[in-house]
Amino acid sequence: MKLPFTDRQGQRRGALARAGALCLALLLTAGCGKTGTGPASSAPLSQMEKVNGALSPAYPKDDYRTSYEVFVYSFADSDGDGIGDLKGLTDALDYIGDGDPKTSDDLDCSQIWITPVFPSPTYHKYDAADYMDIDPAFGSLSDFDSLISACHERGIRLIMDLAINHTSVDHPWFREAAAYLKALPAGQDPVYEACPYVWYYNFTREPYEGCAALAGTDWYYEARFWEGMPDLNLSTPAVKEELASVMRFWLERGVDGFRLDALTSYYTDNIDGSIDFLTWLVDTVKGIKAEATLVGECWAAQDLYARYYDSGIDSLFDFAFSGADGLIAGVVKGSRKASAFGRALEEEEALYASHNPAFVNAPFYTNHDMARSAGYYAYDDGARTKLSGALNLLMTGNAFIYYGEELGMKGSGKDENKRAPMYWVTKGEEAAGSKEEGIFSERMTAGPPDMDQVEMKFEGFDRQKEDPYSIFHYYRNAILLRNAFPVIARGRTGVVDEMTGDGTCAFLRTAEGLESVLIVINSTEEAQTLSLSGEGAGFENLSGVLTVSEEEVRLEDGQLILPPFGIALLTRKDA
Numbered sequence: 001m002k003l004p005f006t007d008r009q010g011q012r013r014g015a016l017a018r019a020g021a022l023c024l025a026l027l028l029t030a031g032c033g034k035t036g037t038g039p040a041s042s043a044p045l046s047q048m049e050k051v052n053g054a055l056s057p058a059y060p061k062d063d064y065r066t067s068y069e070v071f072v073y074s075f076a077d078s079d080g081d082g083i084g085d086l087k088g089l090t091d092a093l094d095y096i097g098d099g100d101p102k103t104s105d106d107l108d109c110s111q112i113w114i115t116p117v118f119p120s121p122t123y124h125k126y127d128a129a130d131y132m133d134i135d136p137a138f139g140s141l142s143d144f145d146s147l148i149s150a151c152h153e154r155g156i157r158l159i160m161d162l163a164i165n166h167t168s169v170d171h172p173w174f175r176e177a178a179a180y181l182k183a184l185p186a187g188q189d190p191v192y193e194a195c196p197y198v199w200y201y202n203f204t205r206e207p208y209e210g211c212a213a214l215a216g217t218d219w220y221y222e223a224r225f226w227e228g229m230p231d232l233n234l235s236t237p238a239v240k241e242e243l244a245s246v247m248r249f250w251l252e253r254g255v256d257g258f259r260l261d262a263l264t265s266y267y268t269d270n271i272d273g274s275i276d277f278l279t280w281l282v283d284t285v286k287g288i289k290a291e292a293t294l295v296g297e298c299w300a301a302q303d304l305y306a307r308y309y310d311s312g313i314d315s316l317f318d319f320a321f322s323g324a325d326g327l328i329a330g331v332v333k334g335s336r337k338a339s340a341f342g343r344a345l346e347e348e349e350a351l352y353a354s355h356n357p358a359f360v361n362a363p364f365y366t367n368h369d370m371a372r373s374a375g376y377y378a379y380d381d382g383a384r385t386k387l388s389g390a391l392n393l394l395m396t397g398n399a400f401i402y403y404g405e406e407l408g409m410k411g412s413g414k415d416e417n418k419r420a421p422m423y424w425v426t427k428g429e430e431a432a433g434s435k436e437e438g439i440f441s442e443r444m445t446a447g448p449p450d451m452d453q454v455e456m457k458f459e460g461f462d463r464q465k466e467d468p469y470s471i472f473h474y475y476r477n478a479i480l481l482r483n484a485f486p487v488i489a490r491g492r493t494g495v496v497d498e499m500t501g502d503g504t505c506a507f508l509r510t511a512e513g514l515e516s517v518l519i520v521i522n523s524t525e526e527a528q529t530l531s532l533s534g535e536g537a538g539f540e541n542l543s544g545v546l547t548v549s550e551e552e553v554r555l556e557d558g559q560l561i562l563p564p565f566g567i568a569l570l571t572r573k574d575a
């Protein structure tokens with residue numbers, strides 16, 4: 001007996017008690033006799049576990065990682081004040097990646113991006129009041145040192161968010177400058193020696209678009225985002241010296257690199273100026289720590305952000321594929337053909353390489369500024385949410401996951417809603433789990449002030465962990481494939497025309513010295529049958545699968561049968 005995934009989810013969301021629902025899920029396929037905690041022991045093996053479970057994943061040591069974005073305020077609380085903190089994150093590392101490829105209750109990510117942790121008046125902390133300390137709500141420098149050590153023990157790199165286009169109005173640099181200008185007699189010009197901090201910002205008596213008035217004076221200052229975030233003057237040598245000291249401070253503390261905020265705003269409407277400054281920044285960081293990695297946020301059209309690779313930066317976020325209107329969502333919704341995915345990969349790999357042959361793409365699907373994926377697909381039972389995650393994770397480079405997407409969390413509208421509490425424990429199940437398992441309701445954060453009540457569509461980690469067909473285990477398997485087949489992240493894409501069309505996309509991923517793989521994707525809700533043909537001929541080993549339900553991928557006599565939204569990874573028979 002087999003019910004569709006939708007029916008089972010519907011029943012599980014109903015009034016059934018947790019134990020009864022779990023037992024029902026088991027009965028549907030095999031009976032209710034087994035006990036245990038992980039899906040491998042408590043439920044019949046899914047095809048993903050049977051096929052992918054036989055692989056030998058290894059952690060990457062190079063730049064081609066799988067990264068996890070942690071919005072610190074909302075991730076994990078250690079002291080019961082409802083605010084996520086560094087100790088809470090450290091305690092939760094075994095969820096992000098425990099350094100053991102054999103365990104199945106964690107994601108096995110190999111890099112973490114933490115949103116800003118500097119002292120700041122806001123909950124998001126993208127406006128620093130001090131670049132060389134930790135906000136007390138998040139912990140201390142000592143907590144930060146512990147976090148770095150714990151990451152490195154697990155083979156995880158930690159990169160910090162560096163928002164240096166602007167500071168907070170509470171930064172002493174801005175306070176000094178403002179106090180000086182307020183005390184200056186009207187009409188008199190400031191003197192550098194008297195207060196160099198005036199030159200740290202873009203003060204002017206002739207305001208232009210993007211300026212705010214400095215109260216009590218005839219001065220204005222550039223503040224592109226809002227009046228509480230004055231833009232730094234990145235041309236001032238003293239500012240560059242300050243920023244170099246900041247980066248050195250954290251790199252010497254053990255940080256593995258930076259995520260750079262708001263590249264296009266370094267010099268608004270001056271692309272060359274922004275790229276020049278970025279070039280200085282890349283050279284400065286590499287001069288301090290050659291192996292440090294940098295990933296830039298250049299929220300712009302693809303041909304424009306590609307140009308920022310001229311700076312020599314390692315990685316740029318691949319915005320073209322992200323968000324509700326991006327290529328991934330388009331393919332999953334069916335508004336774009338499956339073939340567009342493979343074509344776009346081929347094209348962008350050539351485009352980025354033309355600007356920096358050593359580029360490491362930074363694909364991502366959502367982030368803290370975007371509506372979450374679960375809201376993109378009306379009436380989705382989880383299948384489309386899963387497939388979209390796989391498309392992100394099957395891209396080359398260093399793929400980023402925004403926390404909670406691996407659980408299908410919801411959140412849209414105002415920014416606070418996109419940063420809802422990490423869904424450790426299913427609502428109404430506060431007693432579930434244990435500290436030993438890493439699942440306990442005290443870890444849950446309260447979420448940002450002014451957040452609306454965000455109702456989740458799928459269950460929390462405590463429940464998804466137990467369900468081999470959950471979004472969590474699907475994401476975990478997609479990452480497992482990245483770790484087991486190094487060519488996925490490091491190779492180049494070649495579309496197999498004979499197997500690619502409106503609803504299917506097949507491509508080879510190849511790199512010198514690495515085993516090639518053929519990846520075949522069904523982006524539709526119908527099963528698809530394909531002949532292994534063209535350059536796909538000879539890839540007759542079914543080595544990995546990503547399946548959204550109990551329906552399995554089959555390979556029979558050179559015919560590949562993909563279930564709805566199914567993905568197959570094939571290797572050469574003679575390899």
Ligand SMILES: [Ca+2]
Nearest residue numbers: 078079083085
């Ligand atoms: Ca806390």
Ligand SMILES: [Ca+2]
Nearest residue numbers: 098100101103
């Ligand atoms: Ca693990």
Ligand SMILES: [Ca+2]
Nearest residue numbers: 231265266267
């Ligand atoms: Ca600026």
